[in-house]
Amino acid sequence: MLIHSIATTPFEGQRPGTSGLRKKVKVFQQEHYLENFVQSVFDSIGDYSGQTLVVGGDGRFYNLEATQTILKMAAASGFGKVLVGQNGILSTPAASCVIRKYNAYGGLILSASHNPAGPEEDFGIKYNMGNGGPAPESVTEAVFEQTGKIEWYQTIQCDDVDLSSTGTTEIAGMTVEVIDSVADYAELMQSLFDFDAIRDLLASDFRMAFDAMHAVTGPYATTIFEDMLGAPKGTVMNGVPKTDFGGGHPDPNLTYAHELVDVLYGEDAPDFGAASDGDGDRNMILGNHFFVTPSDSLAVIAANAELIPGYKAGIAGIARSMPTSGAADRVAEAMGLSCYETPTGWKFFGNLMDDGKVTMCGEESFGTGSNHVREKDGLWAVLCWLNILAARKTSVEAIITEHWAKFGRNYYSRHDYEGVDSAAATQVLQNVRDQFVSLCGTELAGRTVASCDDFSYTDPVDGSVSENQGVRVLFEDGSRIIFRLSGTGTSGATIRIYLESFEADTGKQGMDAQDALAGFIAAADDISGLQKLSGRDKPTVIT
Ligand code: G6P
Numbered sequence: 001m002l003i004h005s006i007a008t009t010p011f012e013g014q015r016p017g018t019s020g021l022r023k024k025v026k027v028f029q030q031e032h033y034l035e036n037f038v039q040s041v042f043d044s045i046g047d048y049s050g051q052t053l054v055v056g057g058d059g060r061f062y063n064l065e066a067t068q069t070i071l072k073m074a075a076a077s078g079f080g081k082v083l084v085g086q087n088g089i090l091s092t093p094a095a096s097c098v099i100r101k102y103n104a105y106g107g108l109i110l111s112a113s114h115n116p117a118g119p120e121e122d123f124g125i126k127y128n129m130g131n132g133g134p135a136p137e138s139v140t141e142a143v144f145e146q147t148g149k150i151e152w153y154q155t156i157q158c159d160d161v162d163l164s165s166t167g168t169t170e171i172a173g174m175t176v177e178v179i180d181s182v183a184d185y186a187e188l189m190q191s192l193f194d195f196d197a198i199r200d201l202l203a204s205d206f207r208m209a210f211d212a213m214h215a216v217t218g219p220y221a222t223t224i225f226e227d228m229l230g231a232p233k234g235t236v237m238n239g240v241p242k243t244d245f246g247g248g249h250p251d252p253n254l255t256y257a258h259e260l261v262d263v264l265y266g267e268d269a270p271d272f273g274a275a276s277d278g279d280g281d282r283n284m285i286l287g288n289h290f291f292v293t294p295s296d297s298l299a300v301i302a303a304n305a306e307l308i309p310g311y312k313a314g315i316a317g318i319a320r321s322m323p324t325s326g327a328a329d330r331v332a333e334a335m336g337l338s339c340y341e342t343p344t345g346w347k348f349f350g351n352l353m354d355d356g357k358v359t360m361c362g363e364e365s366f367g368t369g370s371n372h373v374r375e376k377d378g379l380w381a382v383l384c385w386l387n388i389l390a391a392r393k394t395s396v397e398a399i400i401t402e403h404w405a406k407f408g409r410n411y412y413s414r415h416d417y418e419g420v421d422s423a424a425a426t427q428v429l430q431n432v433r434d435q436f437v438s439l440c441g442t443e444l445a446g447r448t449v450a451s452c453d454d455f456s457y458t459d460p461v462d463g464s465v466s467e468n469q470g471v472r473v474l475f476e477d478g479s480r481i482i483f484r485l486s487g488t489g490t491s492g493a494t495i496r497i498y499l500e501s502f503e504a505d506t507g508k509q510g511m512d513a514q515d516a517l518a519g520f521i522a523a524a525d526d527i528s529g530l531q532k533l534s535g536r537d538k539p540t541v542i543t
């Protein structure tokens with residue numbers, strides 16, 4: 001089959017962000033746009049001739065078209081084999097699992113995570129390395145540089161590959177193997193968790209609901225919870241993936257997963273509820289009329305790891321992103337483990353896991369995971385909770401309140417101000433920075449400020465330094481107020497304020513987080529001038 005070199009010219013702005021290149025579908029649909037990016041990836045990742053590439057996505061609009069384009073370009077560029085999910089589907093953690101299991105050279109994941117999908121909405125593509133994790137900045141920058149000077153791309157002319165059923169075909173000497181999207185991932189989950197105990201739990205009067213939010217986890221959750229673990233049909237809500245995610249915004253938090261929240265906070269609520277995002281890497285955990293913060297979820301999973309067969313032998317250490325609460329640190333200390341504090345972004349955990357320094361990681365942004373893959377993993381977190389509930393035979397609320405009684409409660413909340421003018425947002429952070437010296441030793445909301453800084457991280461494995469990762473006001477008792485600009489927002493700037501206050505007294509651990517943090521919320525506004533500068537009197541989203 002003839003390989004065609006197609007002449008092209010660079011597009012501006014193809015720099016991959018925190019999670020790959022994300023743009024409106026309409027942008028990707030421009031002639032050569034996707035091809036330019038894919039060729040630039042292929043030109044930047046070394047010698048892959050004869051090697052295996054993994055391709056799959058979250059099923060959003062344009063997933064299938066993009067998959068066909070990539071298959072033809074991979075064949076023209078000399079890959080030996082492509083493993084592609086059936087119908088082009090692979091959740092992000094499943095793609096990571098497949099890359100690792102089959103020793104692939106790398107993978108292309110087609111997703112814009114929880115961003116809305118459809119012809120008028122978002123599409124995205126990112127490259128993951130042979131360890132199953134997102135490409136480091138050195139690679140994404142090389143890709144970006146290449147997109148600026150690209151002159152041609154290579155492809156072949158052939159019919160589209162049938163992706164509707166599993167099996168193997170060949171195009172231009174390259175093998176295309178269409179794999180079951182769920183099987184390898186489900187097998188990995190089965191190897192980590194006590195499926196028998198969870199099956200018994202689900203056969204008892206324990207009830208759960210899982211909201212796939214019309215996105216990629218539908219087939220995974222249906223296979224694992226309903227088929228393998230025997231949960232009743234209908235346990236998985238919104239389980240059929242749609243190319244527009246049902247018009248929704250599949251981000252598992254109290255605002256966007258309101259359908260599930262209504263069930264768990266309604267009459268006759270089930271014992272346990274969970275949701276995952278568009279591409280399956282985020283998770284939210286709920287009990288009957290009870291919300292588990294992602295920070296507490298990480299701490300509880302780590303503290304109970306020995307109840308889960310895959311972690312019975314012990315965990316090496318824990319890592320959390322800087323704005324994530326210190327609840328996990330208290331567990332690490334009690335267990336004699338190292339705890340690492342990294343900048344926001346899952347990619348910072350990769351080196352720590354590859355180097356064997358940590359087993360479990362988590363972020364306040366509804367991300368939890370372990371070294372079983374190199375992405376955060378929504379269903380993994382749900383299975384951790386089910387395994388712990390099966391072993392401890394008690395409620396979600398009881399597990400959390402007992403955890404607080406033992407380790408103390410880190411009251412926690414994040415307030416987001418979205419779509420703020422960029423200059424105003426920068427000034428908000430600068431206002432706090434300007435008071436770094438004067439704030440030290442003073443009292444805010446009844447607690448003494450111990451120190452203030454701009455968070456900076458030195459990777460203990462490769463020595464790389466990441467500066468300006470958030471403005472911190474740190475209190476003597478471990479409480480914190482942190483200001484940060486989002487790295488993933490699409491319009492204007494998003495200011496995030498992370499509020500955390502520590503409470504050791506069990507008699508004072510039962511408050512609503514917003515009430516417990518009210519003094520800090522007011523203090524954060526006072527020292528930053530946020531509401532005045534942004535022209536807003538309340539946050540857009542509270543988690
Ligand atoms: C994505 C990344 C996470 C990150 C989150 C929030 O989900 O994978 O690692 O925590 O975005 O990032 P942001 O910069 O918007 O706070």
Ligand code: ZN
Nearest residue numbers: 113277279281
């Ligand atoms: Zn995601």
